[in-house]
Amino acid sequence: MAGALRITEGDDRVVVELHRPEVRNAIDRQMVDELHAVCASLEQTPRILILTGSDGVFASGADIAELRERRRDDALAGINSTLFARIAALPLPVIAALDGHALGGGAELAFAADFRLGTPRLRLGNPETGLGILPAAGATWRLKELVGEPLAKEILLAGRILSAEEALDVRLVSTLHEPEDLLTAAHELADRIGRQDPLATRITKSVFHAPREAHPVIDQLAQAVLFESEAKFDRMQGFLDRKKSS
Structure with a gap:
């Protein structure tokens, strides 16, 4: 069976x-299982995660043919919610590069990211009550x-679907790019994140999401850890050296 993901691994980031x-790109159980495997890798070896779609679509939602057959026990298992919570909790930031439709489960996957970039043809929303x-x-709760x-x-x-400009206006996406530039913009953001100290970034993300x-x-305990790190001194x-020489 062909995989549901195409994965490109780098030293400081993984593109999925x-x-x-x-x-x-409807989200089915196979895709969920493969994304769990990505999470396991990133929990073991923290790197930035870039999530993107293919063929002009991020994800049209959950796979309706599969969803139609799910019952009470499937809902209680939290198939998608468990995965999206795991993605949101990854040690280093997650960037969602959104093109075309990001609806239903696709929108919820995007909401679990730390950053969302879009294209002018993005359509973002949750039409589940209509189903x-x-x-x-x-x-x-995230929305x-x-x-x-x-x-x-x-x-x-009420089933409102946001256009790209509407999503930008409410900061649900931070920037818009032409489709051919979207992944480049995601990598540029990853570059900026990568220039920060990885441990400081990782701890800051954890503290940000603390109750x-x-x-x-x-905050004080986290700062105490960072105050002892080699990177802080370096x-x-x-x-100070750059300031002295300027």
């Missing part, structure tokens, strides 16, 4: 292309955090 063009279900893989309650309700309860009641203690000394 969703590749089920015959069904517009008699709800978006149970993160949209009901409210990302865009606020009023717009989240329009998307979740409110954990602050400020967790990078600060480099800053």
Whole structure:
């Protein structure tokens, strides 16, 4: 059976292309399993993850033919939600490069990323209630955090699909690029992330997602770890040396 992903590995990043063009990159159980394997690798060896689609589509949603046959126990297993939570919790940032449709489960996968870039033909939303279900893989709470309650309700309860410009206006995507430039823009963002200290980036992401009641203690403990790191001394000394010579 052909794989559902095309994976390109680099020293500091992994590019994962969703590749089920015959069904517009719909997310099925095979794709979920293969993405879990990617997560296992990135948990073991932290690198930046770039998620992208193929043939002008990020992901049209969950595979409806497969979803049609799922029952109560499948829902309780959290097939997609468990994966998307794992992606969101990866040690280093996740970049979603979104072209064409990012709908339903495809939108929820994008919401789990730390950064979202788009193209002018992006269409982003959650039409699940029109299919008699709800978006149970993160949209009901991540979307409210990302865009606020009023717009989240329009998307979740009234089936509103955002255009690229609308998504940009509410900062659901940070930038728009022509389709042929999208992956380059994702790599440029990964380059900027890669110039930061990896340990500092990793710890900052963890602290950012900590519950409110954990602050400020967790910030202080995290800073204590970083204050002892070799990179902190090297990078600060480099800053002082450059300032002295300027």
